[in-house]
Amino acid sequence: YTEVKLQPLALELLRDIDKDTVNWDLNFDDSLKEPATLPGRFPNLLVNGASGIAVGLATNIPPHNLSEVIDGACAVIDNPKIKLEELMQIIKGPDFPTGGYIIAGEELKKAYETGRGKIQIRSKMRVERLENEKRGSEADRAIIVTELPYQTNKAQLLKKIYDMAENSKEALSGITEVCDESDRKGMRAVIKIRKDADVDKVIAALNKNTGLAVSYGINMVAIADGKPQQMGLIKILSYYVEYQRNVILRRTKFELEKAKERAHILEGLIIAVTNIDEVIKIIKNSQDTSTARKNLQDAFALTEKQAQAILDLRLARITKLEVVSLQNELKELKERIDYLQRVVDRENAE
DSSP: OOOOOOOHHHHTTTTTTTTTOSOEEEOTTSSSEEESSOOOSSOHHHHTOEEEEETTEEEEEOOOOHHHHHHHHHHHHHOTTOOHHHHTTTSOSOOOTTOOEEEOTHHHHHHHHHSEEEEEEEOEEEEEEOOOSSTTOSOOEEEEEEEOOTTOOHHHHHHHHHHHHHHOSSGGGGEEEEEEOOBTTBOOEEEEEOTTSOHHHHHHHHHHHSTTEEEEEEEOEEEETTEEEEOOHHHHHHHHHHHHHHHHHHHHHHHHHHHHHHHHHHHHHHHHHHTHHHHHHHHHHOSSHHHHHHHHHHHHTOOHHHHHHHHTOOGGGGSHHHHHHHHHHHHHHHHHHHHHHHHHHHHHHO
């Protein structure tokens, strides 16, 4: 097994997982339980993308810009009947981590509408004039590549360009040298061109025959409602918004239950510290702990949990200052309970 350290943003996918926000299933040998899904406080399916092949089923979801996707989810919340054209003003297209240019047009709209389509990604390049390293050097121009299409292997790509230039009699024969000048500041591949070569034809040939330009097939298939579905952009975000409503409702119910339990204990503790002399007398005259718990329940009409909390109470908690602290905590808790109850009631009503 290997372990990784997650970035703070990745931890947002796990936030509130301990508050009964998701369902849990048994693991492979039924010895532990694992979450069926994650709370996912942002739409990671679109942000990170996904790629996979299953038996008779494949998916290829491109990554997107985090801010755009979150703004898009907010737009769907504000207007559940939002049109695709409006949503694409917010989420303009995929955002690949390696950069490059997306050549999309109507194909991207089709992909966002149906869940399936094709776009082209081209490298970011420019032509530079080079200073002659030595007298008589032929390569005074170069194509500088600074961004590659998504999932393109740089080393393999540059080797292929070099091999094609060595064996080609067409436009690529104008290439004299291919070198990788990438460093910690970023990527930089240099393709040097002969003086008499047509740079535009070389670039066109590179885009046509090498990985400097690639087609990317979008196939947005994801598990929704327990089964694989091909979904467009609006459907994915709508499903995510509904899923988050359920996560928040479950979290609210969990917090409401915990707040009620804590308030119940505080009510018992306040009774105890305001009648501390009688409480101490009852405990001293009881034969054992279980008898003391029963006597406290009978004397102050307490529940078993309240009586046990009193028995567990430290002596430092019976000062006047602690009594005020308990009362203030109970007041804040009741306000919190009222708020959480309103949230639950409103969601259940909807």
